[in-house]
């Protein structure tokens with residue numbers, strides 16, 4: 345009987361598997377890709393899309409089109425549960441999909457426990473596609489009024505989002521937004537002092553207010569309330585409080601790491617079930633916990649491609665080596681950036697131009713599969 349390969353999510357770690365999808369089909373394997381959107385959005389360019397530097401089309405990969413074109417089956421849907429003994433996954437729609445080998449790249453989500461309101465003006469920073477909606481809304485409101493934008497979180501996403509809202513509204517025909525960042529501890533706490541200082545200087549010089557040691561307890565009816573009981577009105581709220589792996593694995597009873605990510609060994613293979621693989625933000629790499637950055641998802645690509653093919657063919661698996669320190673460049677939203685690798689640091693326009701070049705090159709490489 346024909347063997348079935350399922351790719352759950354077409355995220356950053358599945359890009360090479362998607363690029364080589366025809367090789368699976370040529371070998372007689374059936375490939376099914378499941379994703380809640382026909383497109384996968386590249387997070388590294390998400391804040392830039394919010395700031396109007398990129399259009400949604402420039403930062404997305406047409407997963408559905410590529411799967412159809414290369415002989416796979418695309419299902420628009422969301423995986424909610426795995427039955428690893430029966431080798432079946434359950435979708436939100438109630439549909440079930442069988443597999444011989446499956447790989448998960450279903451990403452992470454922003455915990456929403458502080459949101460006690462279902463207002464449409466609240467935007468968790470994931471999924472990235474919602475940032476396009478936020479951009480539209482801010483532009484609409486800024487035509488007549490100064491929009492109060494509050495960003496909750498103190499990491500790089502919060503800094504990039506605040507900086508890019510500034511970039512979006514600092515135009516001649518609209519009102520510049522009043523932007524506040526609420527950080528539970530110090531801003532960019534996990535970064536060296538020189539990186540923090542550059543980020544703070546850039547934001548403060550543009551009148552973006554940074555409220556440190558400001559733990560938000562609730563968001564309700566457009567009001568942000570801190571643990572100290574201080575309240576702040578907001579028109580638009582971004583929630584950038586960090587991410588957690590998809591809850592699918594924990595709910596399916598699979599072995600998971602402390603944060604709920606699918607526990608995988610050095611082959612990016614579930615420690616419980618040899619026909620389950622995974623990459624990106626949704627896994628917990630048993631050998632060494634990895635930061636939730638796209639860099640690792642990208643590095644995992646060739647291993648996932650090799651190992652899912654090997655699993656179907658019955659050949660040897662390849663080990664994933666996470667590699668050393670990685671490069672990070674932050675987009676500050678005013679045409680400048682901060683570049684950091686190990687102790688090497690620089691900022692300004694060149695840092696942004698380098699990020700723009702790397703990001704566009706990455707997107708062009710995979711968007712080429714669409715033609």
Ligand SMILES: Cc1cc2nc3c(=O)[nH]c(=O)nc-3n(C[C@H](O)[C@H](O)[C@H](O)COP(=O)(O)OP(=O)(O)OC[C@H]3O[C@@H](n4cnc5c(N)ncnc54)[C@H](O)[C@@H]3O)c2cc1C
Nearest residue numbers: 353355356379387388422423450451624625636637638639
């Ligand atoms: C604002 C922001 C900016 C960032 N900038 C950078 C950066 O510049 N550099 C960097 O290295 N990292 C960056 N990161 C971190 C980076 O986003 C993540 O590490 C990266 O997205 C992980 O890739 P992924 O493929 O695992 O997940 P994702 O990019 O989230 O992709 C997951 C995919 O799975 C799909 N999916 C989700 N749930 C399901 C489901 N249940 N069933 C099926 N499919 C599903 C989604 O639609 C999506 O296509 C940023 C994060 C944010 C929030």
